[in-house]
Amino acid sequence: MWTWFHKLASPPHFYRIAGKVIPWFSWPALILILLGLYGGLVVAPMDYQQGEGFRIFYVHVPSAIMSMFVYSNMAIAAGIGLIWRMKLAHAVAAASAPIGAWFTFCALATGSIWGKPMWGTWWVWDARLTSELILLFLYLGFIALRSSIEDPQRADRAAAVLALVGVINLPIIHYSVVWWNSLHQGSTMFKSGAMSIEMKWPALAMLFGFMLYFGAVLFVRLRAEVIRRERNATWLKQELAR
Amino acid sequence: MNVSEFLDMGGYAAFVWPAFGLVMSVLVYNIWSARSAHAEARRAAARRLQMEETHS
C-alpha cells in the first residue's frame, strides 16, 4: 500500500493520474450544480417569511461551508507538508488557497446582498461576519506570504505555519452563532428538523457540486504546481511533447 | 408561474439574480484561471528546458 502512495506522490505519476481523474470530478460537479440551481431557483417552495428572496440561501450557505472546508483542507495539507516534508502536500495547500479565498468572497458578498432586503443592512460587525472576513484576510495573507518569499521551500513552510495559526478561526466562525447573540441566524443546515428536506436538498446538491468542483479545479492547479516545481527534465520533456 | 414572474423573484430580483450571477461567474473564472495557470506552467517549463538544452 505504501508503494502505491509513494508512487502517487511522484510527480510524473501524479501528473498523469490527476489528468485522468479530473473529468470524474468536473462532470458530476456540473450536473450537481445545475441540479442545485434548478432546485434552488425553480423547484424549492417560497419561504414563509422571506419569499423568493430566500433563494440566495442556496448559493450563500454552500459558499460559506466551502470557505471553511477548503481552509481546513489547506491547513491539514500544510501540516502534513510541515511535519513530513512532503512537497506534494505543500502544493495542495498552495493550490487550494485561491479557490478558498474566492469561496469566502462569495459567502461574504452573497451574505451582504441577502442581508440588505432581509435584515436591512449590507454589513454588521457581529461575530460570524467578522470572523468570516478574517478568514478572507487569512487566505490573502497566506497567498501574499508565499509570493513574497523567494526561496520556494521557505515560502512553503512559512505559509504553512500561518495556515496552522489561522485554524483557530474556524471553530470561532462555526460556533459564533451559538456563543453570541448575533444578527446572523443560527444553524439551519445541520440542525435536524430546522428545515424540511424539500427545501434543503438543492443546498445539499449545490454543496456536493461545489465540493466536486473544488476537487476538479484543485487537481488542475496541482498539475500546474507539479510542473512548476519539477527539476527532473526527462519526464517533463516527454510530457510536454505529448 | 410564467417567465416574467420567475425573473421578478417576488420583487427580490435585484438581489437574487446578482447573487447567483456573482457566484456562477466566480466559479467560471476559477476554472479559466486554473487552466490558464496550467497552460502557462507548461509554456514556461518548455522554455526553460529549451534554454537548458541550448546552453548545455
Added chain:
Amino acid sequence: MQSTGLLRAGALLYARDLKLAFRRWEQVTQPVVFFLMVTTLFPLALSPDTAQLREVAAGIVWVAALLSALLALEFMFRSDYEDGTLEQLVLSGQPLWWLSLVKAMAHWTVSGLPLVVASPLVAASLAVPAAAQPTVMVSLLLGTGILSFLGAVGAGLTLGVRRGSVLLSLLVLPLTMPALIFGARAVDMAIMGDSSRGPLLLLAAMFILSLTLGPFATSAALKVSME
C-alpha cells in the same frame, strides 16, 4: 560549564533587549509620537465638538494605538536577525518558545507600555471622561500585549522578506481584529457610564491565549525563517 537555567536565561535576554532598545531611543519614542500625532489629526479632521469626539474616541484611541504598536513590530527580530544573534539564540539550547516569549515581553515593555502610559493624555484630548480612563488603560494594556504576542508570529515569518513591513501588517491586523472590537467596545461602554467588565474579560482571555500559544507559533516561524 554549567548550563543556564530557564529563568536566568530569560531574565538575561529581557534585560539585554531593554538595554538595546533604550540605546536606540528613537525606536522607543517613535510609536508614542505617532500615537500622539495620529490622535491629534482626528479632532482637526472631524470637528472639535466634544460630544461628537466622545462618540468616536474609543475607536480612534484603539486604532491609533494598534497602528503605533504595529510600527514597532518589525524591529522585534530584525536587528538580531541581521547581526547573527538570532541564530545564536536558536542554537543556544534554550527552548525557543521560551526565548520567543521573553522577546515578545520585551517588545511589549518597550513599545506597548509607553502607549498605555500616554493613553490617558490622548483620551482626555478626545473628550473621554475621567471615569473611563482606567478602562482605556487596562484595555490598551491587554491589547498591546495581544499585539506583541501575536505579532511576534508575523514578525518571525516575514524575517528578511523584501517589503516585509507591509506584509507584516497584512498578516497581523486580521489576527488582532477581535481584540480591537472588544477593546473599543469596552472603552465605549465606559464612556457611556456602563460597566465594561464583559468585553474586558474577553480581552483578558484573548491575552492569555496569545501569551500561551503565541510563543510556540513564533518559535515554529523562527525555525522556518532560519533554515
